Amino acid sequence: MKTGLFKKISTLATIAVAAGLLGGCATSGNPKDPIEGFNRVMFGFNEGLDKVIIKPVATGYEAVLPTPIQTGVSNFFSNIADLMIGVNNLLQGKPAQAASDAGRVLVNTTMGFLGIIDVASSMGMEKHEEDFGQTFGRWGLTDGAYIVLPFFGPRTARDTIGLAFDVYTDPVSHVDHIPTRNTLLVTRVISDRAQLLKADKVIEEAALDKYSYVRDAYLQRRRSLIYDGNPPKEQESTSDAESEQKSAEADEAAKVALRQ
């Protein structure tokens, strides 16, 4: 099962690269997105899947369940995730955060009834967001090409490897009782999706081209996460109106420099 998963993901990556080479003509030349042709197809597939199955179920879930129960479900999974978040913080050389994450799991699993109530947050132990992709980024691995994976959605090459580690170390995927495991996995997908319902309309309206809007948002978000919300500024900022032009140029230059 475990090696099977790695195999599956590496096969996926191979297909992605192959399709990208074939579909190379469909790109608009973004250096971060060399396999845009393939990615757009996958993006369409995921959008279709979301529209037909995941979104309707998540909408129903949100409409039927009272908010406290939704919070409880989301907290339950959040608590399980805190375990590996702690490990990743440790791997990133942030022992204080890691200790806080371990404390969160301890407090929430006991006082919070298996994580259903997030007691730790009200005690001032902040929730973090870490994964192996970020850890590798922290270690200096560059992000590589942007890839849209089927089911999992946007990733970079680095985050795809990170994802394999995330799935491999995910406590939920190690539950032996298969029906329980599958129920947990599905519930988690629905609970996560339900939280994004409000953002849907906003993105739909804001984007000129949803594919590139989502791609660029993903890349920006990952960059911000690696720096724990404080990425170095990409633009050089000047305030007077006359230097607008200059600042836009500097901004672009900074971006180009970053890519290299």
Next chain:
Amino acid sequence: MKAFALLLAAASFLLPLGAQAQETAPDVLVKNVTTEVLDIIRKDKDIKAGSTKRAIELVEQKVLPHFNFTRMTALAVGKDWRQATDAQKKALTEAFKELLVRTYSNALIAYKNETVDYKPFKMQPGETDVTVRTQIHQSGAKQPISLDYSLEKTPQGWKVYDVIVAGVSLVTNYRSSFATEVRNGGIDGLIKTLQAKNKSLEASAK
């Protein structure tokens, strides 16, 4: 003479007040505007019923004066901004402003019942470019969403030039799609695309 002294006293009393009003600290500005707008949005009957039009009016009236849209548009367009004529810059800014105002209004409606936290704000004296950090706590969600505002000091007071949601700049996120539009149809092509987008959104809005 007495009247003159009185006037002088009044003037000296009023003057610093005026200056102060212009020098509202960036964090205070963000907090005041957010509080005021959310307050109205939560009470307004039309907005409660989902009226985008009313929300847009509100944003235009209360929020817009604190934004520098020319700077925002220049940042979103990137290096192609250089090749735009003044008229094109104006048209671009106008169209981009309309799109952002609509997006922002809809986000406000969608998230109106969530609570906003203001993170501690520190500023060195003489700083002209700052970030004010806030967090949106969503009921039923495990993690708050960060919502940061970049502000710059101008002679007219502090102006927002970027809004960053969960690490994603609403402004620079447009850069690559804008660049594609410019490559395909020039600056005028981008203006047309933006205008068409605005029109279709307006047609489908309540």
